[in-house]
Structure formats: C-alpha cells, structure tokens
Amino acid sequence: MIYGIGIDVVRIKRIEEILIRNEEHFLKKILTEKERQLYPKERMKRAEFVAGRFAGKEAVAKALGTGIGSKLKWKDIEIGRLASGQPIVKLNDDKLVGDFTIHISISHTDDLAMAKVIIEQK
Numbered sequence: 001m002i003y004g005i006g007i008d009v010v011r012i013k014r015i016e017e018i019l020i021r022n023e024e025h026f027l028k029k030i031l032t033e034k035e036r037q038l039y040p041k042e043r044m045k046r047a048e049f050v051a052g053r054f055a056g057k058e059a060v061a062k063a064l065g066t067g068i069g070s071k072l073k074w075k076d077i078e079i080g081r082l083a084s085g086q087p088i089v090k091l092n093d094d095k096l097v098g099d100f101t102i103h104i105s106i107s108h109t110d111d112l113a114m115a116k117v118i119i120e121q122k
Helices: 012-030 033-038 043-064
Strands: 002-011 077-081 087-091 100-108 112-121
Touching: 002 012, 002 043, 012 043, 012 112, 033 077, 043 077, 043 087, 043 100, 043 112, 087 100
Parallel strands: none
Antiparallel strands: 002 112, 077 087, 100 112
C-alpha cells in the first residue's frame, strides 16, 4: 500500500550560489557524514550532487507528510547509492522508522535537479 508520494525540483544554480557563499556551513547542515564522503572532488559536479540530495530529502519529507522542520531534520534522511549508482534512502531517526520501503529517483538537467519518492507501507 502506498503511504506517501513526494516530489521536489531545485535549481542547480541556486545551490551553486549557496556553495560559493558558504559551502562548509551548508554541507554540515544538509549532508550526513556518509553523504559528505560521496561529495564530488570535481568542483563542477558539486552543485549538481547537493541539489540532487536537497531535492531528494525534500521529496522524502513530503512523502512522509512532515516536511523538513521540527519533526524531521535534514540529517535524519540519508541518501546513499548502491554499487550500480541507484540512490537509496535511509532514515536515521528511530521515530520515523516504520515498516516502509522507500523508492527514490533523482534526475538532473543542466539547470534542474528533481527527485521523486514513493513510500510503500509493507
């Protein structure tokens, strides 16, 4: 049974501007330690990576029905990837962990990052 669906779109340029102004602070706020290990060394890929994670986390929060705020923090959601490159979601807050399967898809164009999430209740 479908528990929730979420979608989010982010302008990559917006994230790029934030990274130029305050990269370290923004990364510490948004990304978990494991996500930071995946952070690209190549400067040209960084904004795209962060925009995808940002959109993904927003989409998860929307699918859960909470949004990002007092109940759900950025670092409560971790987006990793399988060896194939497929993104996967892990919830780090025990209050949110249920008998769910979280499906996520992240896509990019030159200008936008988009994420779609479907949460399936088992």
